Amino acid sequence: MGFIAVIKKYNRSFWTSNTIELFERWAWYGFYLAFPIFLVGSTDTGALGFTNGQKGAIMGTGSALLYFLPVITGSIADKLGYKRILLLAFAIYISGFYMINIFNSYELVYFAFIWICVGGAFFKPIISAMVAKTTNEETASIGFGIFYMMINIGGFIGPFIAGALLKLSWEYVFYMSIAAMGVNVLLTLFLFKEPGREKDDSSLLRNIVLAFKNIWLTLQNWKYVLFLIIMILFWTAFNQLYYSFGIFIDQWIDTTQVYNGLHNVWPWLAETIGENGSINAVSMTSMDSFFIIVFQLMVSAFVMRFRPLAAMMGGILVLSGGLGLMFSTQSGWLILLGVLIFALGEMGSSPKFTEYVGKIAPADQKALYMGTSFLPIAAAHKIAGWLSGDFYEGISDKYFLLHKEVAKRGLQFPAEYSETFTKNDFFSQAAEKMNMSQTELTHYLWQNYHPSNIWMVFSGIAVAAVVFLWLYNRFIVGQK
Template identity: 85%
Template sequence: MAVLSVLKGYNKSFWTSNVIELFERWAWYGFYLAFPLFLVGSTDTGALGFSNAEKGAIMGTGSALLYFLPVITGAIADKIGYKKVLLMAFAIYASGFYMINIFEGYALVYFAFIWTCVGGAFFKPIISAMIAKTTTDETASIGFGIFYMMVNIGGFIGPFIAGALLKLSWEYVFYMAIAAIGVNVLLTLFMFKEPGRDDDGTSLGQNILKAFVDIYTTLKNWKYVMFLVIMILFWSAFNQLYYSFGIFVDQWIDTTVVYNGLHAVWPWLAETIGDKGTISAVTMTSMDSFFIIVFQIMVSAFVMRFRPLAAMMGGILVLAGGLCLMFSMQSGWLILLGILIFALGEMGSSPKFTEYVGKIAPASQKALYMGTSFLPVAAGHKVAGWLSGDFYERISDKFFLLQKEVAQRGFDFPAEYSDTFTKNDFFAQAAEKMNMTQVELTNYLWQNYHPSNIWMAFSGIAVSAVVFLWLYDRFVMGGK
C-alpha cells in the first residue's frame, strides 16, 4: 500500500516527463546501436562503407560532446524555459537523423552526428531535472527508479524494432527515430507543463561561467580527480557495447542457433525480428536493456548491502567477464550469456558510481560534485572511439584481416572500396579465389587471425579499473 500511495502522489508533469524520456531513448538507442553498423557496413546494403577509424572518430567525438555540453545547455534551459529547449532539442534531433540518413561523405556525416548530439545535449539535463522538481524526499527514490526503468524500456524497444526494420531498409531505422521524436513534440506541446523557475537575477553568460567555475572548484580535490580518471577506464570498456560489439556480431557470429531456438518457442516473433534465419546484431545488443529491465530490482537489492566502491569493483569485474564472452566466442547462445553477465555487472556498478560521488562530496558541494560526474563519461566515450577505431580494426575487423590474407597470397584487388566494388564484393570474390564458401572463409580468418583476442584488451581495461579502484580505496581513501 505504501508504494501505491507514493505512485498516486506523482503529478501529471512527472508522468509526462517519464513518457517523453521513454520515447527519446527509443529514438536514440534505436538509432545509436545501429549507427556503427551503418557507418562501416558495405555500401550495397545502403550503409556508408567507412573504416572503423572513421567510425570511432565520429562516434567518439559526438558522444563525448553529448555528455559534456549539458553543463552549458542546462544553464540555457534554466534561463529560457524547459519547454522551449525541449522543442528545440527535438527539432535538432529530427533534422539530425534526417541528415545522417541522406548524407554520404565522411565530413557531412560527421557534422550531422555532431548536430544530432547537440540536440541530445539540450535534452539530457531537462527530464532528470523535471523528475527532481516533481518529487519530494519521500517520493524521489521510487520516482528516479521509475525514470531509469523508462530509460531501459526505451533502450530496449528502439533497438529491438530497429533490428527488425533493417530487413526492409536502413531508411526505416531513421524514420522510426524521427517518428518517436515526433511523438515527443506532441507530448511537449499538449501535455508538458513548464515548471517554476527561480530567477536569481544573473544573466545566461554568468550562469554558464558559474558552471565552469564550479567544475574548477571540484577538480581542485585531487582525490576526486583521481577517482574520475580511474572511471574513464570503466566507461571506455563499457562503451564497447555500443561502439564495437554490434560490428563484431555482424562480422563473426552466426546467430542462426538463436533464431532456431526462438522459432521453436515463438515462431511469429522469430520470423518478425529475424532475417533469413538469423537475428540481427542490433537486436542482439538490445538484450542488454532487456536484462536490466528484468533484473535491476534484484541486483539493486543485492548490492545495497555493500559499500558503493566495493559494489562498483565487483560490478566492473563481472562486466569484464561479460566482455570476455561477448568478444571471444562464435556461439550465439554464449554471446547472449555474455550480454547477460555484462548487464549484471552494469547494474551493479553504474548506479553505484553516482551514489559514490554523492557520498564523498562535501555536504555543501554535493550538487557541484554531481555536476562534474559526467566528465569521465564524456572522456570515456572519446577513448572508446579511439579503441574501436584503428585499434579494433587491426585486431578484429574481418575486411582488414582479409586484406592481409589476400596480400600474402598475391591476389589483385582494387585498393579502395567504391560504389562498383563494395566490401561485400571483396569478400565474395576473395572467397571464390580461395575456393571457399563465405562461411568457410569467415571461419578460416577466425582460426588463423584470432579476432577474438580483442576481448583481452576490452576486459583488461575493465579489470585495470578494478585494480586501480582497489588501490585508490586502500591507499587514498583508507577503505572508507
C-alpha cells in the same frame, strides 16, 4: 508509506516527463545501436562503407560532446525555460536523423552526428531535473527508479524495432527515430508544464562562466579527481557495447542457432526480428536493456548491502567477464550469456557510481559534484572511439584481416578501386579466388588471425579499473 500510495502522489508533470524520456531513449538507442554498423557496413546493404577509424572518430567525438555540453545547455535551459529548450532539442534531433539518412560523405555524416549530439545535450539535463523538481524526500527514491526503468524500456524497444525494420531498409530506422521524436514534440506542446523557476537576473554568459568555475572548484579535490580518472577506464570498456560489439557480431557471428532456438519457443518473435534464419546484431545488442528491465530490481536489492566502492568493484569485475564472452566466441548462445553477465555487472556498478559521488560530496557541494560526474563519461567516449577505430580494425575487422591475407597470397582485384566495388564484393570474390565458401573464409580468418583476441584488451581495461579502485580504496580513501 506503501508503493501504491507513493505512486498516487506523482503529478502529471512527472508522468509526462517520464513518457518523454521513454520516447527519447526509444529514438536514440534505436538509432545508436545500429549506427556503427550503418557507418562501416557494405554499401550494397545501404550502409556507408566507412573505415572503423572514421566510425570511431564520428561516434567518439559526438558522444563526448553529448556528455560534456550539458554544463552549458543546463544553464541555457534554466535561463530560457525547459519547454522552449525541449522543442529546440527535438527539432535538432529530427533534422539530424533526417540528415544522417540522406548524407553519404564522411564530413557531412560527421557534422550530422555532432548536430544530433548537440540536440541530446540540450535534452539531457532537463528531464532528470524535472524528476527532481516533481518529487520530494518521500517520493524521490521510487520516482528515480521509475525514471531509470523508462530509460531501459525505451532502450530496449528502440533497438528491438530497429532490428526488425532493418529487414526493409536502413532509412526506416531513421524514420522510426524521427517518429518517436515527433511524439515528443506533441507531448511537449500539449502536456508538458513549465516548472516554476527562481527569478535570475544574471546574464546567460555569466551563468555559463559560473558553471565552469564551479567545475574547477570541485576539481580542486585531488582524491575525487583521481576517482574520476579511474572511472574513465570503466566507461571506456563499457562503451564497447555500443562501439564494437554490433560490428563484431555482424562480421563474425552466425546466429542461426539462436534463431532456431527462439523459433521453437516463439515463432512469431523469431520471424519478426530474424531474417534468413538468423538474428541481426542490433537485436542481439538490445538484449542488454532487456536483461536490465528484468533483473534490475533483484540486482539492486542484492548490492544495496555492500558499500558503493565494493559494489562497483564487484560489478565491474562481473562486467569484464561478460565482455570476455561477448568477444571471444562465435557461439550465439554464449554471446547472449555474455550480454547477460555484462548487464548484471552494469546493474551492479553503474548506479553505484552515482551513489558514491553523492556520498563523498561535501553537504554544500553535492550538486557541483554530481555535475562533474559526467566528465569521465565524456572522456571515456572519446577514448572508446579511438579504441574501436584503427586499433580494433587492426585486430578484429574482417575486411582488414582479409586484405592482409589477400596481400600475403598476392591476389589481385582490378575492380577494387572502382566506386561500385563494395566490401561484400571484395569478400565474395576473395572467397572464390581462394576456393572457399564465404562461411569457410570467415572460419579461416577466425582461426588464423584470432580476431577474438580483442576480448583481452576490453576485459583488461575493465579489470584494470577494478585494480585501481582497490588501490584507491586501500591507500587513498583510507588516509586520515
